[in-house]
Amino acid sequence: MKILVCIKQVPDMESKFKIADNATWYDSGELAWRMNEYDEYAVEQGVQLKTQVADADLTVLCIGPQRVQETMKKALAMGCDRGVHIEDAESFKKDPFEIASMIAEFAKEKSFDMIFTGMQSQDRGSAQVGLMVAELLDIPSISTVVDFAFDAGKVTAKRELEGGIKAKVSCTAPALITCQLGLNTPRYPTLPNIMKAKRKELLSLPAADLLKVERKQETAKIYFPEKKGGGLVLEGAAGDLADQLIKILKENTGVLA
Amino acid sequence: MKALLVAEHRDGQLLTSSYELVAFAQQLGADSAMFLVGSDVSLPQYDGTLYLADIDKYSEYNPAVHKQLLLDVIAKEQPDIVVFSHSSYGWDLAPRVSVALGAAHVSEVVEVVDGAMVVPVCNAKLRRQVSVKTAKTVVSLQSGAFCLSDDPEGTPTVEKIDTDAAARVVFEGFEEAEAGGVDLSKSEVIVSAGRGIGKPENLAIIEGLATALKGDYGASRPVVDSDWVDHGRQVGSTGQSVSPKLYIACGISGAIQHLAGMKKSEYIVAINTDKDAPIGEVADVLVVADLKEFVPLMTAKLLV
Numbered sequence: 277m278k279i280l281v282c283i284k285q286v287p288d289m290e291s292k293f294k295i296a297d298n299a300t301w302y303d304s305g306e307l308a309w310r311m312n313e314y315d316e317y318a319v320e321q322g323v324q325l326k327t328q329v330a331d332a333d334l335t336v337l338c339i340g341p342q343r344v345q346e347t348m349k350k351a352l353a354m355g356c357d358r359g360v361h362i363e364d365a366e367s368f369k370k371d372p373f374e375i376a377s378m379i380a381e382f383a384k385e386k387s388f389d390m391i392f393t394g395m396q397s398q399d400r401g402s403a404q405v406g407l408m409v410a411e412l413l414d415i416p417s418i419s420t421v422v423d424f425a426f427d428a429g430k431v432t433a434k435r436e437l438e439g440g441i442k443a444k445v446s447c448t449a450p451a452l453i454t455c456q457l458g459l460n461t462p463r464y465p466t467l468p469n470i471m472k473a474k475r476k477e478l479l480s481l482p483a484a485d486l487l488k489v490e491r492k493q494e495t496a497k498i499y500f501p502e503k504k505g506g507g508l509v510l511e512g513a514a515g516d517l518a519d520q521l522i523k524i525l526k527e528n529t530g531v532l533a
Numbered sequence: 534m535k536a537l538l539v540a541e542h543r544d545g546q547l548l549t550s551s552y553e554l555v556a557f558a559q560q561l562g563a564d565s566a567m568f569l570v571g572s573d574v575s576l577p578q579y580d581g582t583l584y585l586a587d588i589d590k591y592s593e594y595n596p597a598v599h600k601q602l603l604l605d606v607i608a609k610e611q612p613d614i615v616v617f618s619h620s621s622y623g624w625d626l627a628p629r630v631s632v633a634l635g636a637a638h639v640s641e642v643v644e645v646v647d648g649a650m651v652v653p654v655c656n657a658k659l660r661r662q663v664s665v666k667t668a669k670t671v672v673s674l675q676s677g678a679f680c681l682s683d684d685p686e687g688t689p690t691v692e693k694i695d696t697d698a699a700a701r702v703v704f705e706g707f708e709e710a711e712a713g714g715v716d717l718s719k720s721e722v723i724v725s726a727g728r729g730i731g732k733p734e735n736l737a738i739i740e741g742l743a744t745a746l747k748g749d750y751g752a753s754r755p756v757v758d759s760d761w762v763d764h765g766r767q768v769g770s771t772g773q774s775v776s777p778k779l780y781i782a783c784g785i786s787g788a789i790q791h792l793a794g795m796k797k798s799e800y801i802v803a804i805n806t807d808k809d810a811p812i813g814e815v816a817d818v819l820v821v822a823d824l825k826e827f828v829p830l831m832t833a834k835l836l837v
């Protein structure tokens with residue numbers, strides 16, 4: 277069985293963001309980078325499926341600049357067998373359709389039985405790439421999955437809907453799943469596995485080999501949202517802050533009366 | 534400009550979020566028609582053509598079939614823009630339709646500025662204005678971003694639609710939300726724990742403050758997903774909606790899905806080490822502090 281997991285490297289969301297000079301993306305200079313949170317669940321599900329079925333091969337794919345290889349090594353240490361890095365220093369400019377087309381172009385004749393992606397990326401948050409890959413490959417796909425089972429080529433999954441309701445659905449492999457938070461418990465790579473990962477294959481392909489489409493949208497401008505004002509920001513020593521907050525709560529809410 | 538609005542139906546009812554699409558079309562000054570896989574029993578109050586497919590026949594979730602029904606209507610109506618809610622239904626169907634149409638798909642639109650769609654980036658810390666390069670556009674709207682100023686009214690002209698497209702994913706039914714949780718909707722004070730608590734042992738700090746304020750404690754999703762707190766206490770779009778007199782968010786960044794569950798609270802306090810955390814957008818007071826230090830101090834002062 278052949279399994280593909282697509283991951284993206286994103287900035288740590290607690291970073292102090294700066295706008296890049298041309299104001300069409302954030303400055304990537306001083307950020308800390310990590311695996312997109314949703315993709316950790318995708319990697320984990322891929323590894324669990326590989327362990328479940330005999331004779332499986334699990335590829336992790338990532339499009340991005342050189343630095344994404346660090347994040348790919350984490351996926352390899354979690355249990356992926358091989359990595360495919362589609363090297364693209366300008367991946368941040370690519371729209372979801374271009375990213376999906378590159379992944380589909382890579383995957384099209386490799387007959388993956390299952391593909392896992394995250395439900396969305398934390399920086400772009402478009403929630404498009406996975407489903408687009410499936411549409412381009414013409415295979416069934418299920419998004420926002422919080423429960424996954426695979427048995428003899430049949431996929432059974434639960435999709436999460438609003439308010440905690442779930443929809444129970446099924447389809448036949450080959451299929452694509454987009455993974456929602458809480459689908460499983462992503463493992464931490466162990467030291468021996470981190471060492472082992474260093475010897476795993478990590479193939480690099482130039483993006484130009486796979487990009488055959490034109491983008492459908494661009495970022496005109498990126499900026500900080502206007503602060504809607506009104507809200508008070510308290511800074512200082514914790515003890516003083518507590519006194520201030522208690523006073524404010526007494527004045528503005530009925531709960532400390 | 535012409536818009537096709539993809540309304541939604543769940544469990545026998547039209548979803549009222551469908552009217553947000555109407556508000557969006559109004560704001561664009563677009564003519565519109567509506568598409569719904571739903572039923573005669575719960576029709577939208579809407580003056581215009583409603584293309585209606587029968588939910589009993591096509592089921593609640595059936596992407597390949599719903600996509601075909603929609604593509605048939607698009608071929609007939611030739612809209613410039615196809616509008617979805619950015620919901621579990623919309624974000625699933627919209628990318629499929631956009632690929633079929635070769636149209637750009639702009640997701641989670643929060644506002645329109647000079648005709649350009651604006652979407653959040655990096656957990657809403659940044660905003661992005663998008664320029665679309667295709668003739669047709671597919672958009673999905675962030676929940677609550679567009680609202681009708683008046684109550685919806687009107688009676689649609691219903692046109693029944695059908696398809697013989699084959700299903701690829703089988704819908705096997707709903708599973709209800711886990712019961713037995715704590716009902717936070719009646720709490721007057723809620724102190725919620727976010728990922729910023731760092732480890733499950735620190736939950737006691739949050740519970741301590743909740744008790745001192747005679748309230749209950751809640752949690753954001755990562756805290757629930759990590760099994761530190763029961764799902765029954767999760768606040769947000771996939772948890773409970775709450776509106777206490779006082780909501781204190783401790784170590785919660787303020788993702789839209791969390792805000793969806795608590796922004797109606799009367800008074801909101803956030804405790805966060807990050808001054809730029811998006812929770813600051815809705816908070817009446819943002820205390821920039823380490824919750825591990827601040828919360829126990831505050832609790833102690835309340836108890837004297």
Ligand SMILES: Cc1cc2nc3c(=O)[nH]c(=O)nc-3n(C[C@H](O)[C@H](O)[C@H](O)COP(=O)(O)OP(=O)(O)OC[C@H]3O[C@@H](n4cnc5c(N)ncnc54)[C@H](O)[C@@H]3O)c2cc1C
Pocket residue numbers: 290395457726727728729730752753754755756767768769770771772773783784785786787788789790791794804805806807810822823824825
């Ligand atoms: C379809 C969908 C549905 C979802 N439904 C929900 C839902 O119902 N409810 C929900 O909550 N989320 C939901 N989410 C997840 C949501 O998008 C966010 O991922 C989540 O709300 C983030 O939780 P958080 O703020 O606790 O964690 P983070 O975003 O990781 O934020 C942690 C915060 O803690 C702060 N912090 C760190 N250390 C400290 C410290 N020592 N003291 C003080 N502050 C500190 C950080 O600055 C940061 O702001 C949903 C997501 C999707 C896609």
Ligand SMILES: Nc1ncnc2c1ncn2[C@@H]1O[C@H](COP(=O)(O)O)[C@@H](O)[C@H]1O
Pocket residue numbers: 282283284285312314315318337338339340367372375392393394395396397398400401402403404405406
């Ligand atoms: N640059 C990338 N390389 C590999 N996979 C990606 C990339 N960007 C997005 N993805 C995948 O697509 C999912 C959805 O991303 P998005 O449509 O950007 O929200 C992510 O969770 C990843 O699994």
